[in-house]
Amino acid sequence: MSNEKMETEFSIIPSEHILKVWNNIAPLLEKLIERQGFSSLEEEFKKLAINKSHTLWIAWNKKDFNDVVMVLQTRIYDNILQIESCAGKDLNSWMDCYLEHCETLAQYGRDNNCKKSVIFNGRKGWSKILSKINMKVTGYSYEKEL
Numbered sequence: 001m002s003n004e005k006m007e008t009e010f011s012i013i014p015s016e017h018i019l020k021v022w023n024n025i026a027p028l029l030e031k032l033i034e035r036q037g038f039s040s041l042e043e044e045f046k047k048l049a050i051n052k053s054h055t056l057w058i059a060w061n062k063k064d065f066n067d068v069v070m071v072l073q074t075r076i077y078d079n080i081l082q083i084e085s086c087a088g089k090d091l092n093s094w095m096d097c098y099l100e101h102c103e104t105l106a107q108y109g110r111d112n113n114c115k116k117s118v119i120f121n122g123r124k125g126w127s128k129i130l131s132k133i134n135m136k137v138t139g140y141s142y143e144k145e146l
Helices: 015-036 041-050 091-111 126-133
Strands: 008-013 055-061 064-077 080-088 116-119
Touching: 008 015, 008 064, 008 091, 015 041, 015 055, 015 064, 015 080, 041 064, 055 091, 064 091, 080 091, 091 116, 091 126
Parallel strands: 080 116
Antiparallel strands: 008 055, 055 064, 064 080
């Protein structure tokens, strides 16, 4: 097994092109639905492609566009770039990918007058990794089934 790091590309997918990548990203979004209790793939599609309330970012293997490594959903609210969901094949591959491309996200935020970026629904174990790019824990989320 090679220790060679996969080269990836990272970009926003315009809402009018989401259907073209849907089959490649749906399995990753299904993980979010299961883990975080998002409503459905249909609702995720509606949020991204129809309502356009969120922006879809994907990272893919540079050698194979169909090999999607990471999916992010972002939105800008109150001058904050909110990273509302992150998903990937496995933690190491998508977290490495996020670290590699986080400056692209930061520049997008600055270009849109954002003062900071926030990752929602992160996991405690991410704090050590994300501290490498000066992200810090600022609070906790609590939930209750209704």
